[in-house]
Each structure stands twice: as C-alpha cells, then as structure tokens.
Amino acid sequence: MSSSELVEGADNWELPLEGREVTQCCVDYALTLILGDPDATFSLAIEQRFWFAANDCDAEMFVPEGSPAALGPPLAVLHQSVKRAIAYKDGRLELEFSDGMRLRVPASEKFEAWNLVGPSGLRLVSLPSGGLAVWQPDSDAPS
C-alpha cells in the first residue's frame, strides 16, 4: 500500500495502514507501534488502556503506563502486517492484523487515548472525552 490518504466513512476514518508491517514496538508511558518503511513511516502511540486479542483468544485489557512487564502479549504484533485499521469519530481505534490478532483502544474521559502520526503531516488524535482531531496529509508538508 502506498497511499497515505485517509478514507472517510459515516462514523469513521479508514487509516492508511493496510499491509504495513509493525517494525518496532516502543514502551515508555505509552506503547508505540512503528509501522511501514523508511519512505512512509507511521507511529501509533497508545497511551490509555486497550484490549488485545491474539487469534481466537478472548481480549485482555492492558495499561501502557502500568508495569512494562505486563505488556508482553501485545508485543506479538511486532513484524505483523495490518489487515484493517479504523479510527472512529468518537475516538475509538480498532486494528486487525493479518494473522487475526486484534487491538482495540476506547476513547478516554480525561486524556488522549492514542495518536497516529504519518507522512506529510498526517495526524489523528483521540481527544479527551471523545472525538478526533484530524490533520490530513499535506503535499507541501515534509514527509
């Protein structure tokens, strides 16, 4: 996939992550997934509680600013490709990976639950108390 364009639906944005591989997982107070390649790199920072399910397993909840050791299972997305990535206009995020793993981030009441930054100034932020702030890619912006 080469496009970095967002595709708007009635209640969501389809994110341009389909087919992109998770090349790094970074942990600080957030879990940040780096996706793509040097020509089109995306970083997805998850800062609030989220649910992760591996294959047919039930989803479990994880808290990025909790114990780093507890974040082991979601790191299984490293080297996996995204099958589908949807950001809902109420601030939720859903990712499905090619091998069936799923990651879901609800909006947070008090804080930004997640943000995505991509090429050419693409940026989405899940707002405190719900909603999204959206910066579309700008052809004049540096990649």
Place this chain on the structure above:
Amino acid sequence: MAREAENGQGIVYQQPGAPGNAGSIRIMEPTPDYPNGYFRYYNNEGRGQPLEVDGKPGSPSATHIPEDFAGPLQGWPR
C-alpha cells in the same frame, strides 16, 4: 511550521522534517476536563516523547498541560 487540524480541534507546531511527534508542540481546544484547552509538547528522542512541565518524559496525567499553565516550561523552546 504550523498546521491546524481540519476540524479546528488543535494546532501543531513542528520542526520541518522531524519524525513523528518529535520536536513538536500541539495546542488543543477546550474539553470538559480542560475548559481553557491544553497542550502537549515533545522531545527529540526517536519519534518524540511527551514531556512534563519540567522537561522530562512523563505520564499522560503530567503531559496534558492546561493551557492556562503559567510556566516556566523547562523543555521548551528546544
């Protein structure tokens, strides 16, 4: 370089060519918990970590800074 969100929810200032959130400050519109708005600013480590007012990377509760914060802001300008 400044860019405003297309739905008017915020504005981001970032060094041209900086990756991810690195070297940026993002000022956001009011929300119920931040009636005057809030801002977040990021260091230049990797793709950027959000900073507390003392310039250190911090938790979400410490890195969502109310817009009426009077300062000083140790980590900005970078």
